[in-house]
Amino acid sequence: MAANSIYRVLLLFTELGLVRRVESRQAYVVARDGDPGSDMFFLCDGCGAVTAIDQPQLAALLTSQASALGFRPHHQVVEVAGQCRTCAESQSIKEQT
Numbered sequence: 001m002a003a004n005s006i007y008r009v010l011l012l013f014t015e016l017g018l019v020r021r022v023e024s025r026q027a028y029v030v031a032r033d034g035d036p037g038s039d040m041f042f043l044c045d046g047c048g049a050v051t052a053i054d055q056p057q058l059a060a061l062l063t064s065q066a067s068a069l070g071f072r073p074h075h076q077v078v079e080v081a082g083q084c085r086t087c088a089e090s091q092s093i094k095e096q097t
Helices: 003-015 056-068 085-096
Strands: 019-022 027-030 040-044 050-055 079-081
Touching: 003 019, 003 027, 019 040, 027 050
Parallel strands: 040 079
Antiparallel strands: 019 027, 040 050
């Protein structure tokens, strides 16, 4: 299958709410059931895990701050890079030995 066909399918799946795009990794993750379209992610640098969250309060805060600055956002993406619990615990164990 041609790459442009795959990207068209991913775009369609994104529009249908079946997948979410992780901007910084140029990757996609399957949307959770009931996920209203959150583009807020925790990204593990260790294992590559991506956890999508729905945080309407944070989205509202970003919208409010943008409005106060006279900024008109067309898309909000929040990505927090770090370590997941499993990788952090594994690193802690390695450091103790």
